[in-house]
Amino acid sequence: MSGAAVVMIVAVVLIVLALVYYLVSTILALRQITAGLDDVIAGVGEILEKTAPVGEVVNNINGNLDAGVDLLEGLLVKKAGLVDSMGLIEGLYPGAAAAGLRNFPESTEIEAPRIAEVYTKGTLTLARLGREAPIAAANPAGPVLRNAAGGSLAARRLYPDIRQSKPELMPRSPVIGTDAPEQYEQRDDIGKPRKRMPAR
């Protein structure tokens, strides 16, 4: 066998060895990929299984909530009127009236009345005395006049002077009843016909 033939054989063997090494390595890598894809498929399968009822449930929830919104909007507009409804909404949630009511598209064109800022003088007085805590907490006219938790002087000043100056010897209220300390004789004419006065 000539030297050239031996070299040829060696070259072919080298090529075959390279092919074997790289192809086996590639096969191992592809097996790892296959195993990873199996994990992916399992995870995606779980996701599909868990999300299967979501659409139906969410649609059901949205349907119920839509019915609730329709009910509340309709009731509010029916009871307060559309204009005052927008005023109430604006008073409770400033800026919300601009969005309007879903079932009343014309509500977006209404200029909401400032219902939340309109109080009578009596309401403001009570509020500043602390008797209406939610109003007194945000009274624009000034601080509350009375400490609702401890003070009572401002409230007592609303009553006549004889009551607020606390006199020491005020007549006690009479005690009535069968066991009252002071008993009176029973009149005989009680229950009888009324006496007629002599005619003039």
Next chain:
Amino acid sequence: MTLWWIGDVVLLVVILPVVILLLHRVLSAARSIVPSVRSIAATAAAGSKDLDAVPLLLTTQEQVAQTVAGVADYGGSLDVIVDDAS
């Protein structure tokens, strides 16, 4: 004989390096896919775990239905009690 030697040289200098280069590129591409597949598998597992709370939607659905039913009852009562604006 000269052709034999020329064939040997071509085989060793040209064909063998080209074969090795091509096989190396195939192996590199296959190996580069492995970490991507592993990260996708981890992400799918995490996404599946995040969806463990989905069955609670059934409870939410029931609660919403009950709440809306209560609101409807209150609304009906208010409709009777409170006078209409018009």
